[in-house]
Every structure is written in structure tokens, then in C-alpha cells.
Amino acid sequence: MRLSAPRIKPxxxxxIDDEGKKLLEPMAARGEVFNIFRTMVxxxxxxxxxxxxxxxxxxxxxxxxRDREIVILRIGYLCQSGYEWGQHVLIARxxxxxDDEIRAIxxxxxxxxxxxxxxxxxxxTDELHTDAFVSDETWAGLKKSYSDQQMMDLVFAVGQYxxxxxxxxxxxxxxxxxxxxxxx
Numbered sequence: 001m002r003l004s005a006p007r008i009k010p011x012x013x014x015x016i017d018d019e020g021k022k023l024l025e026p027m028a029a030r031g032e033v034f035n036i037f038r039t040m041v042x043x044x045x046x047x048x049x050x051x052x053x054x055x056x057x058x059x060x061x062x063x064x065x066r067d068r069e070i071v072i073l074r075i076g077y078l079c080q081s082g083y084e085w086g087q088h089v090l091i092a093r094x095x096x097x098x099d100d101e102i103r104a105i106x107x108x109x110x111x112x113x114x115x116x117x118x119x120x121x122x123x124x125t126d127e128l129h130t131d132a133f134v135s136d137e138t139w140a141g142l143k144k145s146y147s148d149q150q151m152m153d154l155v156f157a158v159g160q161y162x163x164x165x166x167x168x169x170x171x172x173x174x175x176x177x178x179x180x181x182x183x184x
Contacts, residue, residue: 001082003172010038010173019044023051032176036083036164039173057160061153065095070118071154072161073105074125077182081165086179102184117145121154128158 016024020041027033040047061068069092076084089102104113109123120141124134134142134155142151167173 001172001174002080002169006039006172006174008039008042008171008173010035011041012038016041023047034087034176035173036087036168039171054160054164057153057157061157062147062149063153063157066097067118067121067154068157069095069097070105070121071125071157073102074108074122075129075158075161076165077106078126078129079162079165079169081168082181083168083173083175083179084161084165085182086175089180089184099184106182106184116141124154125158128155129162 011020016038023041023044024033024037027037037047040050058068063071069088072088073085073092076088092102093099100113101118104111104118105122107113109119109126111119111122114122120138123138124142127134127138139151142154146154
């Protein structure tokens with residue numbers, strides 16, 4: 001975590017109003033309500049609208065889970081968002097991405113430990129992070145196997161998790177118990 005304490009306090013169960021409890025019901029039904037959501041519920045109107053978009057990117061995207069997690073891990077790492085990184089290391093592992101592959105994602109597009117498609121995903125993520133633009137060469141490489149919808153979902157996945165990383169870092173959202181750090 002970039003900050004050792006939250007700037008925006010995650011709300012405890014007894015601090016959450018009825019509107020907030022309704023927003024958190026789906027998370028609570030799946031088990032633990034993570035600190036990101038306990039923080040976001042400080043602004044219910046924003047949270048309600050953001051969750052719709054976030055749910056598309058995380059659950060309804062045309063990208064494979066593997067490809068989605070590769071770009072999310074890369075942008076989380078580039079933004080040095082320990083919270084985002086840790087949450088998605090766990091998701092990536094459940095999706096079958098090995099710790100060796102996760103370390104390769106940290107290395108970036110020059111890694112020799114991922115295939116050419118995965119390295120293109122890392123390149124696109126790096127380009128979007130540094131220049132807000134996917135180069136013609138990277139675009140053409142990805143279009144060999146990606147539809148227009150997948151290209152759109154790729155750009156929006158990187159953008160969504162860049163935004164989330166900025167929020168997590170700036171708000172000081174602290175790691176939930178059991179999250180791995182950058183030293184996978």
C-alpha cells in the first residue's frame with residue numbers, strides 16, 4: 001500500500017446506512033465485503049454507477065479470463081496499486097495463471113516467459129498507461145486474434161483498472177487479510 005492508513009475510512013457494518021447496505025448486499029452474499037467496497041460506500045451514488053461498469057469489465061467482457069487478468073495485473077503493477085495487484089493475483093491464480101507467469105507480467109513485454117499474444121497484451125497495457133494510445137503495430141498484432149469488441153473491452157479493462165488503481169492509491173484503501181504483495 002502506498003499509504004499506511006486510509007484517507008477515506010472504510011465503513012464498518014454499523015456505520016453503513018440502509019442505502020449502503022442494499023449496495024453491499026451482493027458482496028455480502030458472496031462472503032466478505034472487501035475494503036474497496038467499504039470505502040466506496042461512502043459515496044453511494046458514485047458506487048452504484050461505477051459497479052455497473054466494473055461488473056461489465058470483470059464479468060461480462062468478451063476477453064477471456066486469462067487475458068483480462070493479464071492486463072489487470074499489468075496495469076495494477078504499473079500503477080503500483082498493492083491492493084489491486086493483490087486482489088487480482090488471487091483471481092489470476094484461480095484462473096490457472098501460475099506464479100511464474102505472474103512474475104513475468106511484472107517484467108513486462110520484454111519477458112521471455114510468456115507467449116507472443118500475452119506479450120502483445122502487456123505492450124498494449126504499457127502503451128495505454130504511458131501514452132493513452134495503442135500503437136498501430138500492437139493493434140495489428142492483437143487484431144490477428146481479436147474482434148473489434150475484444151479490442152474495445154481490452155482498452156476499457158485497462159482504463160477501468162487504471163482508474164481503480166488511482167482511487168485505491170489516493171484513498172489509501174488498505175489490504176484485506178491474506179492479499180499477496182508484489183513479491184509473488
